[in-house]
Amino acid sequence: MATPSLELETGSGAIAGSGEQGKAGRWRGWVIPLGALLFWWFVSRHVVAGHGMMTSPAQVLHTAIDQARSGALRRALSASLARELTGFTLGASLGLVLGALLGVSPFANRLIGPSFNAFKQVSLFAWIPLISVWFGLGDVAKVVFLSLAALVPVVALTSDGIRAVSPALLDVARVFRYSKLQTVRYVVLPAALPSIFTGIYLALIYSWLATLGAEYLLVAGSGIGNTLVDGSEQFRMDLVVFGVIVIGVTGWALNALAHAIQQRWFRDPAA
Amino acid sequence: MATVSVSRTSELNLHHVSKRFAGDDHTLPVLDRIDLSVKSGEFVAIVGASGCGKSTLLRLIAGLDDQFDSDIEFGGERIRTTDLARGIVFQDHRLFPWLNVEQNIAVALKNSGRSKEEKRRAVAEHIALVGLKGYEGHHPHQLSGGMAQRVAIARGLVNRPKLLLLDEPFGALDALTRSRLQNELRRIWEREQITMILVTHDVDEAVFLADRVVVMQARPGRIGKVVKVGLQRPRSRSDAAFVRLRDEILADFSVPHDAAAVA
Numbered sequence: 001m002a003t004p005s006l007e008l009e010t011g012s013g014a015i016a017g018s019g020e021q022g023k024a025g026r027w028r029g030w031v032i033p034l035g036a037l038l039f040w041w042f043v044s045r046h047v048v049a050g051h052g053m054m055t056s057p058a059q060v061l062h063t064a065i066d067q068a069r070s071g072a073l074r075r076a077l078s079a080s081l082a083r084e085l086t087g088f089t090l091g092a093s094l095g096l097v098l099g100a101l102l103g104v105s106p107f108a109n110r111l112i113g114p115s116f117n118a119f120k121q122v123s124l125f126a127w128i129p130l131i132s133v134w135f136g137l138g139d140v141a142k143v144v145f146l147s148l149a150a151l152v153p154v155v156a157l158t159s160d161g162i163r164a165v166s167p168a169l170l171d172v173a174r175v176f177r178y179s180k181l182q183t184v185r186y187v188v189l190p191a192a193l194p195s196i197f198t199g200i201y202l203a204l205i206y207s208w209l210a211t212l213g214a215e216y217l218l219v220a221g222s223g224i225g226n227t228l229v230d231g232s233e234q235f236r237m238d239l240v241v242f243g244v245i246v247i248g249v250t251g252w253a254l255n256a257l258a259h260a261i262q263q264r265w266f267r268d269p270a271a
Numbered sequence: 272m273a274t275v276s277v278s279r280t281s282e283l284n285l286h287h288v289s290k291r292f293a294g295d296d297h298t299l300p301v302l303d304r305i306d307l308s309v310k311s312g313e314f315v316a317i318v319g320a321s322g323c324g325k326s327t328l329l330r331l332i333a334g335l336d337d338q339f340d341s342d343i344e345f346g347g348e349r350i351r352t353t354d355l356a357r358g359i360v361f362q363d364h365r366l367f368p369w370l371n372v373e374q375n376i377a378v379a380l381k382n383s384g385r386s387k388e389e390k391r392r393a394v395a396e397h398i399a400l401v402g403l404k405g406y407e408g409h410h411p412h413q414l415s416g417g418m419a420q421r422v423a424i425a426r427g428l429v430n431r432p433k434l435l436l437l438d439e440p441f442g443a444l445d446a447l448t449r450s451r452l453q454n455e456l457r458r459i460w461e462r463e464q465i466t467m468i469l470v471t472h473d474v475d476e477a478v479f480l481a482d483r484v485v486v487m488q489a490r491p492g493r494i495g496k497v498v499k500v501g502l503q504r505p506r507s508r509s510d511a512a513f514v515r516l517r518d519e520i521l522a523d524f525s526v527p528h529d530a531a532a533v534a
Contacts, residue, residue, distance in 0.1 A: 168361070168363065168365050169365060169367065171335055171361075171365070172365050172367075172378070174335060174352075174353050175333065175335070175353050175358070175359055176353075176355070176378060176379050176381060176382060176430075177353055177354070177355060177382045178381065178382065182381065182382075186378070186381070187367070190367065190369045190370075191367075191369075193369070
């Protein structure tokens with residue numbers, strides 16, 4: 001009996017800001033972060049004060065202000081975001097073309113499909129040694145890596161979305177004598193759009209995660225991942241924690257942006 | 272005379288139509304030597320238990336399936352593929368969820384060769400015909416089942432087909448909505464004077480609407496008998512002649528079941 005009432009609560013929380021319950025649900029989300037912050041503050045001040053592996057919230061705030069003032073934050077973040085957007089755009093565009101091809105053409109699917117599915121199973125990070133040998137440790141290597149991260153979900157969800165178009169709707173296109181091109185343009189693509197957007201959405205998130213991975217593993221140049229590396233090498237935990245927070249907030253912002261775009265233009269009307 | 276030539280060119284003739292589904296080790300006969308002629312402007316209902324192949328037959332007439340033996344002729348020409356002169360309304364409305372009511376009806380006119388203005392007018396006329404004025408901008412998920420089916424009927428009619436095929440169009444609706452839409456379909460048929468073939472498992476619906484009721488038997492799908500409904504329209508379901516006809520058809524319906532029970 002506990003499960004249904006739990007679902008009910010989550011459901012009302014999901015309808016953000018609608019009525020008292022929604023607001024109460026939103027508040028509950030802050031309990032753990034604020035509690036953790038309080039705990040952290042308490043431990044850093046009273047339990048392990050002055051220990052090199054620990055830093056305090058005040059110290060992190062100080063570092064944050066410092067990084068923002070000196071322009072280091074802007075440099076690192078803009079380098080990372082530029083990389084992320086380049087890799088995402090390249091990977092997602094290529095993914096759309098490849099995914100559409102796999103979805104529309106049974107021949108292409110038989111030819112490329114199995115190879116792609118095998119490729120998909122290999123962890124992206126396994127390509128890093130090859131990428132670094134072929135492309136070095138600079139921006140080109142990183143962008144290649146990010147493009148791969150963005151490519152995979154877009155190809156998979158675009159081709160799946162296209163193949164999942166209901167035969168019932170394709171019947172309608174035949175009844176009204178749609179040409180192949182008309183069928184793709186007016187039936188297949190609109191029907192697959194929600195799935196295609198989910199692929200692009202995942203690509204944005206994956207490529208941001210991959211940005212950090214690339215900066216961490218292909219260490220050259222600047223970026224928010226390099227801030228993490230610097231922090232850990234210099235044993236500056238305040239810098240590491242600051243970096244983690246920036247990464248989290250950026251990821252959250254990208255997520256919110258993609259969500260807003262989806263709500264505005266790609267909402268599945270049946271949902 | 273124009274009417275004579277129209278009636279000759281939109282006659283439907285099925286001659287010994289058979290179809291098999293290819294199975295693993297044997298082929299399953301779905302339709303067995305169906306012979307049927309439908310005159311222009313006639314309303315024919317095809318009834319039968321599920322699995323008797325009545326929907327399959329309708330798909331063949333629509334041109335959605337060309338894997339069958341022998342000929343189906345419409346207007347003196349052999350049916351090979353779909354044609355705007357033959358419209359179809361499916362049981363599930365099959366509207367495009369991303370388009371609104373107006374756009375969903377316009378879907379049918381894409382290859383009609385009409386001008387933009389003519390298309391706009393035809394869509395507006397057909398929205399009025401099915402009583403959906405004011406709902407032009409609604410999307411399918413905002414409509415009730417009955418309203419969505421009205422849109423599907425409008426979409427099926429907007430090309431002014433000579434023949435409209437209806438595949439259990441009211442099968443998924445509640446009783447009240449169903450009887451209202453049956454009345455509307457009768458009104459539309461009388462007004463538009465087009466040939467209609469309705470596939471249904473509802474004998475009541477068949478007797479209420481059709482000039483002739485074709486009863487199909489299952490395994491393999493074949494025509495059992497054809498009952499002429501000579502009653503005047505609009506028909507009353509409680510009329511003695513109506514009830515007699517319905518019971519006669521229902522009795523025929525249950526024959527294969529009884530035979531199976533005995534055997």
